[in-house]
Amino acid sequence: MPAPDTPAEPAPDGALPDDSGCHVLHVDMDAFYASVEVRDRPELTGRPVVVGGLGPRSVVLSATYEARAFGVRSAMPVGRARRLCPQAVYIPPRHGLYGEVSREVMAVFRSITPEVEPLSLDEAFLDVSGSRRRLGSPARIARLIRAQVREQQGITCSVGVAPVKFAAKIASARCKPDGLLVVPAADLLGFLHPLPASALWGVGEHAEDVLARLGLRTVGDIAHVPLATLQRELGAAGEHLWTLAWGRDERRVVPQREEKSVGAEETFPADVDDPEVIRRELLRLSGRTAHALRAAGCVARTISVKLRLASFKTITRSRTLAEPTDVAREIYATACALYEGSGLDARARLRLVGVRAAGLRPAAGAARQLAFGDRPAGWREAERAVDQIARRFGSDAIRPAALFPGDRQAPSPGPSGSEGRKPSSKAWEEARILENEPGI
DNA sequence: TCTGGGGTCCTAGGACCC
DNA sequence: TCTGGGGTCCTAGGACCC
Numbered sequence: 062m063p064a065p066d067t068p069a070e071p072a073p074d075g076a077l078p079d080d081s082g083c084h085v086l087h088v089d090m091d092a093f094y095a096s097v098e099v100r101d102r103p104e105l106t107g108r109p110v111v112v113g114g115l116g117p118r119s120v121v122l123s124a125t126y127e128a129r130a131f132g133v134r135s136a137m138p139v140g141r142a143r144r145l146c147p148q149a150v151y152i153p154p155r156h157g158l159y160g161e162v163s164r165e166v167m168a169v170f171r172s173i174t175p176e177v178e179p180l181s182l183d184e185a186f187l188d189v190s191g192s193r194r195r196l197g198s199p200a201r202i203a204r205l206i207r208a209q210v211r212e213q214q215g216i217t218c219s220v221g222v223a224p225v226k227f228a229a230k231i232a233s234a235r236c237k238p239d240g241l242l243v244v245p246a247a248d249l250l251g252f253l254h255p256l257p258a259s260a261l262w263g264v265g266e267h268a269e270d271v272l273a274r275l276g277l278r279t280v281g282d283i284a285h286v287p288l289a290t291l292q293r294e295l296g297a298a299g300e301h302l303w304t305l306a307w308g309r310d311e312r313r314v315v316p317q318r319e320e321k322s323v324g325a326e327e328t329f330p331a332d333v334d335d336p337e338v339i340r341r342e343l344l345r346l347s348g349r350t351a352h353a354l355r356a357a358g359c360v361a362r363t364i365s366v367k368l369r370l371a372s373f374k375t376i377t378r379s380r381t382l383a384e385p386t387d388v389a390r391e392i393y394a395t396a397c398a399l400y401e402g403s404g405l406d407a408r409a410r411l412r413l414v415g416v417r418a419a420g421l422r423p424a425a426g427a428a429r430q431l432a433f434g435d436r437p438a439g440w441r442e443a444e445r446a447v448d449q450i451a452r453r454f455g456s457d458a459i460r461p462a463a464l465f466p467g468d469r470q471a472p473s474p475g476p477s478g479s480e481g482r483k484p485s486s487k488a489w490e491e492a493r494i495l496e497n498e499p500g501i
Numbered sequence: 502t503c504t505g506g507g508g509t510c511c512t513a514g515g516a517c518c519c
Numbered sequence: 520t521c522t523g524g525g526g527t528c529c530t531a532g533g534a535c536c537c
Contacts, residue, residue, distance in 0.1 A: 116505035135537085138504065181507090181537050263510095265535050297511065298534085326506060363529085373504075379530060415506085 080200040080222055082246025084190040085314060087221040087229035088170065088206060091238035093183035094123035096216040097162050098152050109149035113139040117330040122154050126238055159183075162214060169209050173202060178314045184233075186226055188314035200243050207241060224249060225310035227262045234260075249308040254281030261305050263298060271295060280306050319421075320357060324365075325349040326415025332371040334410045343396045344389075345464055346416040351389035354418055355448060358425065360385035361418030364395040368403060369413035378403050379419075387424055388440045392416065 090096065094112040099105045109128035113121045119139040131146035143151070163182040170177045173196065176188035189202050196202050203220040210218050217239040221232025224246045231253075236242035244252045257279060258264055258272045271294050277283050283291070284306035291299030304310070325346045333339060343366070354361055365379035378399040386392060396416050 114505095118504075120505060122505090136504080138502075141502070184537080263535065267534055321509065324507080328505065365530090375532085377531060381529060413505090417508090 077198060077200040077204070078241075078243040079245045080198050080243045082224045083199045083222045083243065084188060085223055085226050085229045086187040086189055086199060086203055086206070087223075087226070087233040088185055088187065088203075088210075089219050089221075089230075089233045089237070090166065090183035090210075091217045091219055092123050092125050092129070093216070094154060094159055095125040095128070095152075096123075097159055098155075099125060100215040101158075105150055109133075109146050110152060111139075111142055111146070111149045112152050112154050113142060114153050116328050118328060124149075162216075166210055166214060166218075169206065169213065173206060176314050176316055178316060178318070186229065186314045200241070203241050203243075207239075225308065226312050226314065227305055227310045228253065228308065230262060231256065231260050250284075253306065253308055254279060254284060256280045258283055261302055263301060263305075268295060268298065268302070320359070321421065322417055322419035323350060323353040323357065323359070323361070323421070324415060324417030325353070326367060326413060326417075328369075328413040329411065332410040332412050334408045336407065339400065339411060339414060340397055341463055342414050343400060343416060344393050344461060346414065347393035347396050348389045348461065350416050350418050351387055351392050351444060352448060352451075354387040354421075355424070355445065357421075358423060359421040360387045360424045362420035362422075363418070364392055364399070365417045365419065366396045366399045366403075367413070367415035367417065368400065368405065368409075368411055369415075370405075371410040371412050373412065375413075376403065376405070381420065385420070385422060387444075389444055390440050392418060 095110045098112060099110055107127065108125075109131065110125045111121055111128050111133055112123045113119055115122050121133060121135050121137045121139055121142050123135055124133040124142070128142075128146050128149045131149070133142045133146050133149070139151070142149070159182055166183075167177065167179055167185065170185055170187055174187055174189055174192045176191065178186040180186065187206075189196075189199050192202060193199070196205065199222045203222050207218060207220060210216065219233045219237045219240045220242075221229040221234070221236065222241070222243040223229040223232055224244075228244050228249060232242040232244050233240075258277055259269050261280060261283070264272070272278070272283065275286065275290065275294065277286060283302055286303075288300060288303050291303050293299070295302065327342065327346065329342075333342075362385040363379055363381045365377050367375060367377050369375045380395055380399055382391070382395065400414075
């Protein structure tokens with residue numbers, strides 16, 4: 062529901078809001094995952110719908126506004142959401158479907174301008190300064206986008222229009238759902254300064270606490286405090302916030318951003334203290350990471366592992382390789398060495414493990430020096446063949462022997478490998494705590 | 502309250518080199 | 520031989536975003 066002070070979107074006479082000085086749009090789908098589910102099942106319209114179960118110890122992915130009215134929020138455990146809103150329909154996510162809808166929505170944006178910077182599946186920045194002559198003012202373009210998305214996808218979105226990126230993002234959040242909010246350049250500070258400090262992009266729980274300690278509760282408070290005070294308390298982030306509070310944001314809309322790292326991580330359905338199970342998980346995650354690298358046409362120099370203990374304390378260990386790689390076998394060997402050298406107790410109970418590859422560069426041209434006995438080219442070819450088989454027959458068709466159920470062979474990066482046990486199955490199958498209850 | 506998985510960016514200390 | 524300072528890289532951790 063739009064806040065009472067939100068300017069009404071189309072004025073009764075159809076007049077467009079003043080958008081002078083604006084050229085950035087932030088488009089955000091409303092309750093994206095839940096909206097897509099409702100679109101597919103019209104009988105759910107107007108009822109509380111919760112898409113939940115992001116992981117094996119699930120949290121909520123998205124909820125319709127009807128469910129949100131009961132206090133259901135994303136990043137909330139599904140069990141808690143159920144207590145808040147037992148009458149809601151709980152739906153397991155269908156990621157493939159959301160990906161399809163996202164591609165179609167992004168195609169709508171790109172039909173407006175090539176200057177589209179996706180932020181996630183369901184939101185993007187657009188710089189429409191080059192589209193004015195063809196399509197009209199930014200406010201008119203925003204209206205056009207909202208109409209097209211609704212017509213083509215049957216879901217609603219909200220659009221913020223502003224002179225700078227972060228203000229457009231705040232504006233779209235302030236007019237949800239199904240809204241349009243234009244912040245003309247002349248009104249920028251008048252719009253920003255009454256907002257709570259947490260509205261600024263980059264103010265999370267920690268920064269909000271620090272600001273509250275300084276007595277700074279609104280964006281205007283931040284703007285009027287000496288810059289040096291913010292720098293002392295928050296470092297570079299302090300200066301960043303102060304600049305934003307004065308409506309300045311030099312960041313441009315960047316159509317394609319280079320990835321800085323790729324990785325994979327997984328929470329175990331129950332805490333694990335068996336090193337063999339942990340190594341097998343590292344093998345699987347190394348395979349996914351290597352696959353992502355090859356799909357992106359990249360090699361990586363730095364491999365890191367993330368280990369989250371049962372207590373939720375998280376440690377990371379990383380190593381920079383002499384030569385960059387996209388080979389699962391090399392990533393796995395490094396990840397195992399990092400895990401074994403982590404200094405954790407041999408039977409430490411782990412909640413989550415992760416593998417990440419950073420220091421990316423294009424694979425083409427990343428020639429490498431071969432040492433005697435080193436066969437990376439052979440492994441790379443083998444893994445590329447695996448990619449092709451997986452593309453053709455599905456990712457379940459082929460995987461390392463150690464990951465097949467019933468196979469007793471342990472993953473062995475080197476001489477330290479030993480006997481393994483039954484692998485953990487996919488998180489999703491473990492986490493069947495959700496069900497469809499269309500009758501409720 | 503009992504916490505997913507994908508990321509980005511910043512900080513700080515230490516090693517190393519010139 | 521001992522010393523200083525700056526730059527760069529590596530590593531670990533943490534805040535933050537959706």
